[in-house]
Amino acid sequence: MNKKILLLASIFVLAVVAIGSVSAFDLGSLTGGDEGTTVTIGGEEFTIPAGYEENTDLAEDDNVTEYSTFTSTLNEKVFEKGDDFIIIMVSEYDGTDVDDDLINFLHGESKKINDIEGFQQNDDTTFSFSYGKDNKVITVSATQEEVLNQIIA
CATH class of the missing domain: 1.20.5 (Single alpha-helices involved in coiled-coils or other helix-helix interfaces)
Structure with missing residues:
Protein backbone atom coordinates (compact mmCIF):
# COMPACT_ATOMS: atom_id res chain seq x y z
CA MET A 1 0.00 0.00 0.00
CA GLY A 32 6.30 30.39 -36.54
CA GLY A 33 6.68 32.72 -33.59
CA ASP A 34 5.42 36.23 -33.10
CA GLU A 35 3.39 37.57 -36.01
CA GLY A 36 4.03 41.21 -35.14
CA THR A 37 2.29 44.04 -33.37
CA THR A 38 -0.75 45.99 -34.53
CA VAL A 39 -0.45 49.76 -34.16
CA THR A 40 -2.84 52.61 -34.95
CA ILE A 41 -1.41 55.67 -36.65
CA GLY A 42 -3.68 58.52 -37.69
CA GLY A 43 -6.73 56.29 -37.25
CA GLU A 44 -5.32 53.55 -39.53
CA GLU A 45 -4.14 50.12 -38.37
CA PHE A 46 -0.84 48.56 -39.41
CA THR A 47 0.94 45.36 -38.43
CA ILE A 48 4.60 45.87 -37.61
CA PRO A 49 6.67 42.70 -38.17
CA ALA A 50 8.19 40.97 -35.17
CA GLY A 51 11.50 42.32 -33.92
CA TYR A 52 10.92 46.00 -34.71
CA GLU A 53 10.79 48.41 -31.77
CA GLU A 54 9.17 51.84 -31.85
CA ASN A 55 11.50 54.84 -31.53
CA THR A 56 9.18 57.23 -29.69
CA ASP A 57 11.70 60.08 -29.96
CA LEU A 58 10.99 60.28 -33.70
CA ALA A 59 7.17 60.13 -33.51
CA GLU A 60 4.88 62.91 -34.72
CA ASP A 61 1.38 63.14 -33.24
CA ASP A 62 -1.25 65.44 -34.77
CA ASN A 63 1.30 67.85 -36.27
CA VAL A 64 -0.93 70.41 -38.05
CA THR A 65 0.35 72.49 -40.97
CA GLU A 66 -1.83 75.18 -42.50
CA TYR A 67 -1.44 76.06 -46.16
CA SER A 68 -3.27 78.80 -48.05
CA THR A 69 -6.10 76.53 -49.24
CA PHE A 70 -5.94 73.46 -47.00
CA THR A 71 -4.67 72.01 -43.73
CA SER A 72 -2.76 68.77 -43.21
CA THR A 73 -2.41 66.76 -40.02
CA LEU A 74 0.59 64.44 -39.84
CA ASN A 75 0.93 61.38 -37.64
CA GLU A 76 4.17 59.43 -37.97
CA LYS A 77 5.87 56.52 -36.21
CA VAL A 78 9.32 55.02 -36.67
CA PHE A 79 10.25 51.42 -35.89
CA GLU A 80 13.79 50.05 -35.80
CA LYS A 81 15.46 46.63 -35.83
CA GLY A 82 19.24 46.93 -35.93
CA ASP A 83 20.10 48.89 -39.07
CA ASP A 84 16.62 48.33 -40.56
CA PHE A 85 13.76 50.74 -40.10
CA ILE A 86 10.10 51.33 -40.94
CA ILE A 87 8.54 54.78 -41.17
CA ILE A 88 4.76 55.13 -41.43
CA MET A 89 3.27 58.55 -42.14
CA VAL A 90 -0.45 59.26 -42.24
CA SER A 91 -1.33 62.77 -43.45
CA GLU A 92 -4.97 63.79 -43.33
CA TYR A 93 -6.04 66.68 -45.56
CA ASP A 94 -8.82 69.16 -44.89
CA GLY A 95 -9.77 71.54 -47.70
CA THR A 96 -8.43 69.47 -50.60
CA ASP A 97 -9.20 66.07 -52.06
CA VAL A 98 -6.59 63.34 -51.94
CA ASP A 99 -6.40 61.81 -55.40
CA ASP A 100 -3.92 59.86 -57.51
CA ASP A 101 -2.48 63.06 -59.02
CA LEU A 102 -1.56 64.40 -55.57
CA ILE A 103 -0.08 61.10 -54.43
CA ASN A 104 1.83 60.60 -57.70
CA PHE A 105 3.23 64.12 -57.38
CA LEU A 106 4.55 63.18 -53.96
CA HIS A 107 5.92 59.71 -54.71
CA GLY A 108 6.92 57.57 -57.68
CA GLU A 109 5.47 55.16 -60.18
CA SER A 110 2.18 53.29 -60.16
CA LYS A 111 2.17 49.95 -58.29
CA LYS A 112 -0.24 47.63 -56.49
CA ILE A 113 0.60 45.96 -53.16
CA ASN A 114 -1.91 43.52 -51.62
CA ASP A 115 -4.75 44.92 -53.76
CA ILE A 116 -3.99 48.51 -52.75
CA GLU A 117 -3.14 50.82 -55.62
CA GLY A 118 -0.55 53.49 -55.00
CA PHE A 119 2.85 54.75 -56.03
CA GLN A 120 6.27 53.38 -55.13
CA GLN A 121 9.57 55.20 -55.02
CA ASN A 122 12.90 53.50 -54.31
CA ASP A 123 16.40 54.77 -53.72
CA ASP A 124 19.62 53.04 -52.70
CA THR A 125 18.51 52.38 -49.11
CA THR A 126 14.75 52.91 -48.85
CA PHE A 127 11.56 51.58 -50.44
CA SER A 128 8.48 53.81 -50.09
CA PHE A 129 4.86 53.15 -51.05
CA SER A 130 2.17 55.86 -50.88
CA TYR A 131 -1.58 55.52 -51.33
CA GLY A 132 -4.77 57.41 -50.59
CA LYS A 133 -7.51 56.33 -48.21
CA ASP A 134 -10.35 58.38 -46.72
CA ASN A 135 -8.77 61.73 -47.69
CA LYS A 136 -5.44 60.66 -46.20
CA VAL A 137 -2.07 60.08 -47.84
CA ILE A 138 -0.42 57.06 -46.26
CA THR A 139 3.29 56.46 -46.87
CA VAL A 140 5.11 53.37 -45.67
CA SER A 141 8.90 53.39 -46.03
CA ALA A 142 11.31 50.60 -45.14
CA THR A 143 14.86 49.45 -45.73
CA GLN A 144 13.56 46.02 -46.83
CA GLU A 145 11.09 45.93 -49.73
CA GLU A 146 9.40 42.72 -48.53
CA VAL A 147 8.45 44.51 -45.30
CA LEU A 148 6.12 46.78 -47.32
CA ASN A 149 4.10 43.69 -48.29
CA GLN A 150 3.77 42.70 -44.63
CA ILE A 151 2.59 46.12 -43.45
CA ILE A 152 0.32 47.22 -46.30
CA ALA A 153 -2.95 45.32 -46.14
Whole structure:
Protein backbone atom coordinates (compact mmCIF):
# COMPACT_ATOMS: atom_id res chain seq x y z
CA MET A 1 0.00 0.00 0.00
CA ASN A 2 2.83 2.37 0.85
CA LYS A 3 4.34 1.55 -2.52
CA LYS A 4 1.08 2.56 -4.24
CA ILE A 5 1.00 5.88 -2.37
CA LEU A 6 4.64 6.49 -3.19
CA LEU A 7 3.99 5.63 -6.86
CA LEU A 8 0.94 7.94 -7.02
CA ALA A 9 2.88 10.75 -5.33
CA SER A 10 5.73 10.31 -7.81
CA ILE A 11 3.30 10.40 -10.75
CA PHE A 12 1.68 13.52 -9.30
CA VAL A 13 5.06 15.28 -8.94
CA LEU A 14 6.02 14.31 -12.50
CA ALA A 15 2.69 15.62 -13.79
CA VAL A 16 3.17 18.95 -12.01
CA VAL A 17 6.71 19.25 -13.41
CA ALA A 18 5.49 18.35 -16.92
CA ILE A 19 2.66 20.88 -16.79
CA GLY A 20 5.05 23.55 -15.55
CA SER A 21 7.46 22.78 -18.38
CA VAL A 22 4.75 22.98 -21.01
CA SER A 23 3.41 26.29 -19.69
CA ALA A 24 6.92 27.75 -19.64
CA PHE A 25 7.53 26.58 -23.22
CA ASP A 26 6.83 29.19 -25.91
CA LEU A 27 4.05 27.63 -27.96
CA GLY A 28 4.44 30.44 -30.50
CA SER A 29 7.68 28.84 -31.65
CA LEU A 30 5.64 25.89 -32.92
CA THR A 31 3.56 28.16 -35.18
CA GLY A 32 6.30 30.39 -36.54
CA GLY A 33 6.68 32.72 -33.59
CA ASP A 34 5.42 36.23 -33.10
CA GLU A 35 3.39 37.57 -36.01
CA GLY A 36 4.03 41.21 -35.14
CA THR A 37 2.29 44.04 -33.37
CA THR A 38 -0.75 45.99 -34.53
CA VAL A 39 -0.45 49.76 -34.16
CA THR A 40 -2.84 52.61 -34.95
CA ILE A 41 -1.41 55.67 -36.65
CA GLY A 42 -3.68 58.52 -37.69
CA GLY A 43 -6.73 56.29 -37.25
CA GLU A 44 -5.32 53.55 -39.53
CA GLU A 45 -4.14 50.12 -38.37
CA PHE A 46 -0.84 48.56 -39.41
CA THR A 47 0.94 45.36 -38.43
CA ILE A 48 4.60 45.87 -37.61
CA PRO A 49 6.67 42.70 -38.17
CA ALA A 50 8.19 40.97 -35.17
CA GLY A 51 11.50 42.32 -33.92
CA TYR A 52 10.92 46.00 -34.71
CA GLU A 53 10.79 48.41 -31.77
CA GLU A 54 9.17 51.84 -31.85
CA ASN A 55 11.50 54.84 -31.53
CA THR A 56 9.18 57.23 -29.69
CA ASP A 57 11.70 60.08 -29.96
CA LEU A 58 10.99 60.28 -33.70
CA ALA A 59 7.17 60.13 -33.51
CA GLU A 60 4.88 62.91 -34.72
CA ASP A 61 1.38 63.14 -33.24
CA ASP A 62 -1.25 65.44 -34.77
CA ASN A 63 1.30 67.85 -36.27
CA VAL A 64 -0.93 70.41 -38.05
CA THR A 65 0.35 72.49 -40.97
CA GLU A 66 -1.83 75.18 -42.50
CA TYR A 67 -1.44 76.06 -46.16
CA SER A 68 -3.27 78.80 -48.05
CA THR A 69 -6.10 76.53 -49.24
CA PHE A 70 -5.94 73.46 -47.00
CA THR A 71 -4.67 72.01 -43.73
CA SER A 72 -2.76 68.77 -43.21
CA THR A 73 -2.41 66.76 -40.02
CA LEU A 74 0.59 64.44 -39.84
CA ASN A 75 0.93 61.38 -37.64
CA GLU A 76 4.17 59.43 -37.97
CA LYS A 77 5.87 56.52 -36.21
CA VAL A 78 9.32 55.02 -36.67
CA PHE A 79 10.25 51.42 -35.89
CA GLU A 80 13.79 50.05 -35.80
CA LYS A 81 15.46 46.63 -35.83
CA GLY A 82 19.24 46.93 -35.93
CA ASP A 83 20.10 48.89 -39.07
CA ASP A 84 16.62 48.33 -40.56
CA PHE A 85 13.76 50.74 -40.10
CA ILE A 86 10.10 51.33 -40.94
CA ILE A 87 8.54 54.78 -41.17
CA ILE A 88 4.76 55.13 -41.43
CA MET A 89 3.27 58.55 -42.14
CA VAL A 90 -0.45 59.26 -42.24
CA SER A 91 -1.33 62.77 -43.45
CA GLU A 92 -4.97 63.79 -43.33
CA TYR A 93 -6.04 66.68 -45.56
CA ASP A 94 -8.82 69.16 -44.89
CA GLY A 95 -9.77 71.54 -47.70
CA THR A 96 -8.43 69.47 -50.60
CA ASP A 97 -9.20 66.07 -52.06
CA VAL A 98 -6.59 63.34 -51.94
CA ASP A 99 -6.40 61.81 -55.40
CA ASP A 100 -3.92 59.86 -57.51
CA ASP A 101 -2.48 63.06 -59.02
CA LEU A 102 -1.56 64.40 -55.57
CA ILE A 103 -0.08 61.10 -54.43
CA ASN A 104 1.83 60.60 -57.70
CA PHE A 105 3.23 64.12 -57.38
CA LEU A 106 4.55 63.18 -53.96
CA HIS A 107 5.92 59.71 -54.71
CA GLY A 108 6.92 57.57 -57.68
CA GLU A 109 5.47 55.16 -60.18
CA SER A 110 2.18 53.29 -60.16
CA LYS A 111 2.17 49.95 -58.29
CA LYS A 112 -0.24 47.63 -56.49
CA ILE A 113 0.60 45.96 -53.16
CA ASN A 114 -1.91 43.52 -51.62
CA ASP A 115 -4.75 44.92 -53.76
CA ILE A 116 -3.99 48.51 -52.75
CA GLU A 117 -3.14 50.82 -55.62
CA GLY A 118 -0.55 53.49 -55.00
CA PHE A 119 2.85 54.75 -56.03
CA GLN A 120 6.27 53.38 -55.13
CA GLN A 121 9.57 55.20 -55.02
CA ASN A 122 12.90 53.50 -54.31
CA ASP A 123 16.40 54.77 -53.72
CA ASP A 124 19.62 53.04 -52.70
CA THR A 125 18.51 52.38 -49.11
CA THR A 126 14.75 52.91 -48.85
CA PHE A 127 11.56 51.58 -50.44
CA SER A 128 8.48 53.81 -50.09
CA PHE A 129 4.86 53.15 -51.05
CA SER A 130 2.17 55.86 -50.88
CA TYR A 131 -1.58 55.52 -51.33
CA GLY A 132 -4.77 57.41 -50.59
CA LYS A 133 -7.51 56.33 -48.21
CA ASP A 134 -10.35 58.38 -46.72
CA ASN A 135 -8.77 61.73 -47.69
CA LYS A 136 -5.44 60.66 -46.20
CA VAL A 137 -2.07 60.08 -47.84
CA ILE A 138 -0.42 57.06 -46.26
CA THR A 139 3.29 56.46 -46.87
CA VAL A 140 5.11 53.37 -45.67
CA SER A 141 8.90 53.39 -46.03
CA ALA A 142 11.31 50.60 -45.14
CA THR A 143 14.86 49.45 -45.73
CA GLN A 144 13.56 46.02 -46.83
CA GLU A 145 11.09 45.93 -49.73
CA GLU A 146 9.40 42.72 -48.53
CA VAL A 147 8.45 44.51 -45.30
CA LEU A 148 6.12 46.78 -47.32
CA ASN A 149 4.10 43.69 -48.29
CA GLN A 150 3.77 42.70 -44.63
CA ILE A 151 2.59 46.12 -43.45
CA ILE A 152 0.32 47.22 -46.30
CA ALA A 153 -2.95 45.32 -46.14
